[in-house]
Amino acid sequence: MSEIQQIAQAVLSGEPGEVAGLAVPESYRGITVHADEVDMFEGLESRDKDPRKSLHLDDVPTPELGPGEALVAVMASAINYNTVWTSIFEPIPTFKFLQRYGRLSPLAKRHDLPYHVVGSDLSGVVLRTGAGVHSWKPGDEVVAHCLNVELESSDGHNDTMLDSEQRIWGFETNFGGLAEIALVKANQLMPKPAHLTWEEAASPGLVNSTAYRQLVSRNGADMKQGDVVLIWGASGGLGSYATQFALNGGAIPVCVVSSPEKAEICRKMGAELVIDRNAEGYKFWKNEHEQDPKEWQRFGAKIRELTGGEDPDIVFEHPGRETFGASVYAARKGGTIVTCASTSGYLHQFDNRYLWMNLKRIIGxxxxxxxxxxxxNRLIAKGLIHPTLSKAYPLAETGQAALDVHRNAHQGKVGVLCLAPEEGLGVRDHEMRAKHIAAINTFRGV
Structure with a gap:
């Protein structure tokens, strides 16, 4: 039995603490992109670039463990849009991030390699910890949040997202979570929710935290009870958590989706106000260069029809170029448009009259x-917010999983099994799970 198999066996036997006595393998399998292939899609439109061609399952050396770091045996991971961007080498190849990071210090130089092990989510078990780590030990069952910070500058000590050396692990750093072993900083680790399987626990990480800051935190929209919240892509990876946070926090979500099936998912989560934008036929752009304000007005009228005449206090934005003009228009006077991404394009256009004359705010x-x-993560662990996992692939089929997300042929989150040999493993609190099983399975098979 190989060293990696012994580690998996210890975890699966329900005795994860035994990993402390096992050898750390010199290498492991991970999903990579290669620096010598960054031009492989040259001349193709983004939609025609196929992650199955660029994402490889390679045997890679286990990185040196540094101070304040941990090696984690990865039981499961998940696909985020940043893995899609990495796989199609847009907006720039991630090797540029690794090169920049590598110039920071001799320890950071480990990340600057001709291959990039990707992935920004994981659930698993701590294998080893580096010098100076006191809160975590081998055998701890964990999930990881994907913020990598140095905190040597004062900028990040009020909000670590403002650290001058803030990076997204597995996207702007190497040794990510789509692998059998991952390297993280100890201040990325959080307890694995005991009532979830490995693949369920891995799936919320990036999107759940992103939605929390964007919508709930005072660093974002600072949502309050009774707020009308317009949520684009409300059944997707980000939107499904925004919908749950709105409902859990006493707000009123208006869920924008693109099919009857996605509308039904929102209703299963408890949302009552749903707009199927394809059924309504909204065309916010007349052509590539000109938007249609009459469509903004029609969209705003639909929102008021559903809410009894109220405009959104908060617009939860992430599609970007396609929807941003409509979002600025639709927000109420004094309202907030909070944006965290631009999956349909980075160059946003909007009519500033609706922003400045109506005292609206745009928050990044x-x-x-x-x-x-x-x-x-605590809300997940308490069963107040639930995973939105719809499907899980084996590690060897990560390319197909990324293609699903690239082509929007998925709902919620798409998981990836790493050391977990099958779905359904890793549950420790069966009683709590039984209370929430319907909500946990809301997205399953959709």
Whole structure:
């Protein structure tokens, strides 16, 4: 039995503490992109680039463990849009991030390699900890939040997202979670929710924390009870958590989706106000260069029809270029548009009259700090917010999983099994799970 198999066996036997006595393998399998392939999709439109061609399952050397770090045996991971960006080498190849990080210090130089092990989510078991780690030990069952910070500058000590050397682990750093072993900083670790399987526990990480900061935190929209919250892509990876946070926090979500099936998912989560934008036929752009304000007005009228005449206090934005003009228009006077991404394009256009004359605010929000991520994970652990996992692939089929997300052929989150040999493993609190099983399975098979 190989060293990695012995580690998996110890975890699966229900005795994860035994990993402390096992050898750490010299290498492990991980999903990589290669620096010599960054031009492989040259000349293709983004939609035609196929992650199955660029994502490889390679045997890679186990990195040296540094101070304040941990090696984690990864039982499961998940796909985020940043893995899609990495796989299609947009907006730039991630090797540029690794090169920049590598110039920071001799320890950071480990990350600057001709291959990039990707992935920004994981659930698993701590294998080893480096010097100076006191709160975690081998055998601890954990999930990881994906903020990598140095905190040597004063900038990050009020909010670590403002650290001058803030990076997203597995995207702007190497040794990510789509692998059998991952390297993280100890201040990325959080307790694994005991009532969830490995794949369920891995799936909320990045998107759950991102949605929490964007919508709930005072660093984002600071949502309060009774707020009308317009949520784009409300059944997707980010939107499904925003919908849950709105409902859990006493707000009123208005869920924008693109099909009857996605509308039904929102209703299963408890949302009552749903707009199927394809059924309504909204076309916010007349052509590539000109938007249609009459469509903004029609969209705003639909929102008021559903809410009894109220405009959104908060617009939860992430599609970007396609929807941003409509979002600025739709927000109420004094309302907030909070944006964390631009999956349909980075160059936003909007009519500034609707912003400045109506005293609206645009807030940029990016991932979450450790405290925000901890709070978001705590809500998962308490069964107040639930995973939105719809499907899980084996590690060898990560390319297909990324393609699903790239083509929006998925709902919620798509998981990846790493050392876990099958789905359904890792549950420790069966009684709590039984109370929430319907909510946990809301997205399953959709």
């Amino acid at each position: 929000s990016h991932f979450a700090n450790y405290r925000e991520s901890w709070e978001a």
